[in-house]
Amino acid sequence: xxxxxxxxxxxxxxxxxxxxxxxxxxxxxxxxxxxxxxxxxxxxxxxxxxxxxxxxxxxxxxxxxxxxxxxxxxxxxxxxxxxxxxxxxxxxxxxxxxxxxxxxxxxxxxxxxxxxxxxxxxxxxxxxxxxxxxxxxxxxxxxxxxxxxxxxxxxxxxxxxxxxxxxxxxxxxxxxxxxxxxxxxxxxxxxxxxxxxxxxxxxxxxxxxxxxxxxxxxxxxxxxxxxxxxxxxxxxxxxxxxxxxxxxxxxxxxxxxxxxxxxxxxxxxxxxxxxxxxxxxxxxxxxxxxxxxxxxxxxxxxxxxxx
Amino acid sequence: xxxxxxxxxxxxxxxxxxxxxxxxxxxxxxxxxxxxxxxxxxxxxxxxxxxxxxxxxxxxxxxxxxxxxxxxxxxxxxxxxxxxxxxxxxxxxxxxxxxxxxxxxxxxxxxxxxxxxxxxxxxxxxxxxxxxxxxxxxxxxxxxxxxxxxxxxxxxxxxxxxxxxxxxxxxxxxxxxxxxxxxxxxxxxxxxxxxxxxxxxxxxxxxxxxxxxxxxxxxxxxxxxxxxxxxxxxxxxxxxxxxxxxxxxxxxxxxxxxxxxxxxxxxxxxxxxxxxxxxxxxxxxxxxxxxxxxxxxxxxxxxxxxx
Numbered sequence: 001x002x003x004x005x006x007x008x009x010x011x012x013x014x015x016x017x018x019x020x021x022x023x024x025x026x027x028x029x030x031x032x033x034x035x036x037x038x039x040x041x042x043x044x045x046x047x048x049x050x051x052x053x054x055x056x057x058x059x060x061x062x063x064x065x066x067x068x069x070x071x072x073x074x075x076x077x078x079x080x081x082x083x084x085x086x087x088x089x090x091x092x093x094x095x096x097x098x099x100x101x102x103x104x105x106x107x108x109x110x111x112x113x114x115x116x117x118x119x120x121x122x123x124x125x126x127x128x129x130x131x132x133x134x135x136x137x138x139x140x141x142x143x144x145x146x147x148x149x150x151x152x153x154x155x156x157x158x159x160x161x162x163x164x165x166x167x168x169x170x171x172x173x174x175x176x177x178x179x180x181x182x183x184x185x186x187x188x189x190x191x192x193x194x195x196x197x198x199x200x201x202x203x204x205x206x207x208x209x210x211x212x213x214x215x216x217x218x219x220x221x222x223x224x225x226x227x228x229x230x231x232x233x234x235x236x237x238x239x240x241x242x243x244x245x246x247x248x249x250x251x252x253x254x255x256x257x258x259x260x261x262x263x264x265x266x267x268x269x270x271x272x273x274x275x276x277x278x279x280x281x282x283x284x285x286x287x288x289x290x291x292x293x294x295x296x297x298x299x300x301x302x303x304x305x306x307x
Numbered sequence: 308x309x310x311x312x313x314x315x316x317x318x319x320x321x322x323x324x325x326x327x328x329x330x331x332x333x334x335x336x337x338x339x340x341x342x343x344x345x346x347x348x349x350x351x352x353x354x355x356x357x358x359x360x361x362x363x364x365x366x367x368x369x370x371x372x373x374x375x376x377x378x379x380x381x382x383x384x385x386x387x388x389x390x391x392x393x394x395x396x397x398x399x400x401x402x403x404x405x406x407x408x409x410x411x412x413x414x415x416x417x418x419x420x421x422x423x424x425x426x427x428x429x430x431x432x433x434x435x436x437x438x439x440x441x442x443x444x445x446x447x448x449x450x451x452x453x454x455x456x457x458x459x460x461x462x463x464x465x466x467x468x469x470x471x472x473x474x475x476x477x478x479x480x481x482x483x484x485x486x487x488x489x490x491x492x493x494x495x496x497x498x499x500x501x502x503x504x505x506x507x508x509x510x511x512x513x514x515x516x517x518x519x520x521x522x523x524x525x526x527x528x529x530x531x532x533x534x535x536x537x538x539x540x541x542x543x544x545x546x547x548x549x550x551x552x553x554x555x556x557x558x559x560x561x562x563x564x565x566x567x568x569x570x571x572x573x574x575x576x577x578x579x580x581x582x583x584x585x586x587x588x589x590x591x592x593x594x595x596x597x598x599x600x601x602x603x604x605x606x607x608x609x610x611x612x613x614x
Contacts, residue, residue, distance in 0.1 A: 017491075088491070184324075184395070187534045208515040211532060220606045222527045225518060227494045259609040290613055299527045300607040302566040306597055 001142070002042040003248045004114050005032050006133045007123020007237070008103065009047040009071065010080035013096075014276060017088050018230050024277040025057045027080065028123030028147065031234035034281040035241025035268040036121070037064035038289060040248040044114035046070035046133065048102045050077040060282055069111040074102045090232050091206055110136040119248045122146040122167070123237060127159040134166050143253050145169040145244050146198075147236065150176045165197035168253075171240055173204045186211060187218070200258065202243070204236050212262050214255055221262040222300055224270045224292075231276045235269040238281060242268030267292045308449070309349040310555045311421050312339050313440045314430020314544070315410065316354040316378065317387035320403075321583060324395050325537050331584040332364045334387065335430030335454065338541035341588040342548030342575040343428070344371035345596060347555040351421035353377035353440065355409045357384040367589055376418040381409045397539050398513055417443040426555045429453040429474070430544060434466040441473050450560050452476040452551050453505075454543065457483045472504035475560075478547055480511045493518060494525070507565065509550070511543055519569050521562055528569040529607055531577045531599075538583045542576040545588060549575030574599045 007029030014021045029047045036043055043066045051073060058068060083097035108129055120141040122130040130146060146167040152160045153176065164170055170193065174186060181189035190201050190213040203211040207229070212219040243265035247253055250260075270292060271280045314336030321328045336354045343350055351374045358380060365375060390404035415436055427448040429437040437453060453474040459467045460483065471477055477500065481493060488496035497508050497520035510518040514536070519526040550572035554560055557567075577599060578587045 185532075185534055185536070187532045205515070208512070209529070218532055218606065219609070220529045220532070221609075222516070222529065222607070225492075225494045225525060225527070227492055229492070256610075260611055263609055263611060293611060293613075297611060299525065300529070302526070302528075302570055303563075304567055304570060304600060304604060306600075 001118035001248045003119040004044045004117035006046045013083040015085040028237040031237035032241035035238040036245030039245035041065035048072040050079040053079045118142045120144045121244045127163040147171045169200040170198040171202040219259045229273045238272040239265040239269040308425035308555045310426040311351045311424035313353045320390040322392040335544040338544035339548035342545040343552030346552035348372035355379040357386040360386045425449045427451045428551045434470040454478045476507040477505040478509040526566045536580045545579040546572040546576040
């Protein structure tokens with residue numbers, strides 16, 4: 001089924017305890033589209049870059065089946081740039097530089113061909129811009145998934161709450177869930193956030209896995225313990241892409257299928273962190289993906305039956 | 308099968324964000340014995356208390372089938388006492404007071420009747436004292452499980468390494484695994500620690516679950532997301548007690564059965580944190596335990612099959 005992805009396509013410069021990169025390709029929508037493309041092919045991208053952005057990477061997206069009709073390429077302008085340094089534990093980071101560039105005046109224009117997607121994935125962006133995309137839909141998508149972050153809770157809470165109320169699934173991390181709800185217990189936090197509108201909440205805990213909540217149920221997807229984690233950048237976006245890509249492929253938005261989707265999501269995130277940037281998400285084979293999924297299955301496979 | 312438990316039986320005074328207690332009963336061996344007693348009945352305790360320790364709690368242990376022949380009661384002396392305050396996230400704590408009292412000269416004497424247990428659980432204690440207990444065994448137990456902590460890595464590393472080399476299963480938390488191995492990746496840390504002697508390593512991650520490693524395999528047991536966590540004291544000990552109690556009940560020390568044991572262990576830990584001290588571990592019904600196990604089963608139950 002068709003999937004519309006909105007979010008940044010950009011440059012990152014990353015330092016981790018294991019090395020550093022120059023300007024490399026990043027951005028939420030890059031990771032989301034790549035991760036989703038392993039499950040579904042009818043993907044439309046809405047984003048903006050400057051004319052400094054490498055055509056090579058756009059070709060990679062095209063080859064993965066991503067339609068770029070909604071990608072604005074601004075002549076004489078520069079792409080969004082973020083630089084950051086991860087701490088030793090990889091769970092926290094400092095922003096070293098942020099250059100909004102083309103993002104400063106980004107007005108998302110959804111092409112006619114992409115105005116009635118079955119699935120809509122709103123990558124982390126200004127909440128008002130996420131809303132602008134929803135408002136261009138000519139029919140309500142079967143499912144709208146939204147990612148956001150603490151930054152918008154700090155500076156655009158009203159807009160954020162309005163946007164959250166319009167979506168079906170919200171994905172945030174554990175500290176953001178605590179900030180948004182004012183509750184320390186994630187169980188209580190989830191119930192408060194679900195009362196804000198979404199039917200489903202995903203709380204991402206990085207190396208500690210992810211929780212899936214609806215009003216009555218909870219599911220936990222583990223993260224795979226990895227020998228090497230090089231770069232956590234894009235893990236949450238790859239997770240979101242794997243999640244919505246799998247749902248679009250299977251055309252099933254039941255809670256049971258979302259559980260499966262959470263494992264597919266976790267698998268994509270586990271690939272991403274093994275190399276810098278988007279490198280590991282390019283050219284994955286079906287066999288690699290299946291083997292990775294099997295590792296997740298084995299990781300939590302136990303057999304308890306009651307007498 | 309018979310189980311010998313060695314560890315502290317003591318007093319704690321606890322402050323958490325949810326309240327504080329006066330002196331209440333605690334100690335590693337108290338939690339271990341209680342948790343194990345729901346699975347196996349032939350339990351022997353080796354520990355020491357002063358004559359200030361409440362007979363009521365000793366009766367609770369006796370009623371749960373714990374043989375107290377190896378519990379030394381020191382006339383005119385005081386029981387070990389620890390006071391601590393947990394931070395808001397409940398994952399870290401400050402020690403406010405430690406009074407060794409009877410523990411200062413504790414010489415564990417294993418009664419004849421308990422010198423050939425099938426299972427031996429060494430609760431967190433001075434490593435040299437854990438070793439003294441192993442050396443009193445008249446035959447090698449089927450399985451020796453040892454808990455320890457960072458404190459001994461700081462002040463008694465040589466003794467600790469000797470003791471670790473004598474046991475089958477080591478349980479420590481994630482930061483201790485990193486300290487002991489010098490590796491940040493838990494996968495690498497586990498392999499280094501297994502090279503120190505134990506066949507199996509359990510890494511406890513508190514609210515983030517627990518990992519079980521042998522040389523070739525890894526298994527993850529989630530923690531149950533709880534509405535209320537009142538007091539994490541004793542969670543790790545209850546976990547250890549549930550783990551070895553289930554193994555003793557089932558008489559099966561295969562890796563597959565240890566996976567199941569890890570879920571039983573997690574269930575016992577999840578009860579413990581719901582109230583202060585040992586309160587929640589007293590008087591559990593089979594139905595409560597079965598329901599809790601079912602929650603763990605449901606929490607990670609997904610169904611992925613490959614075409």
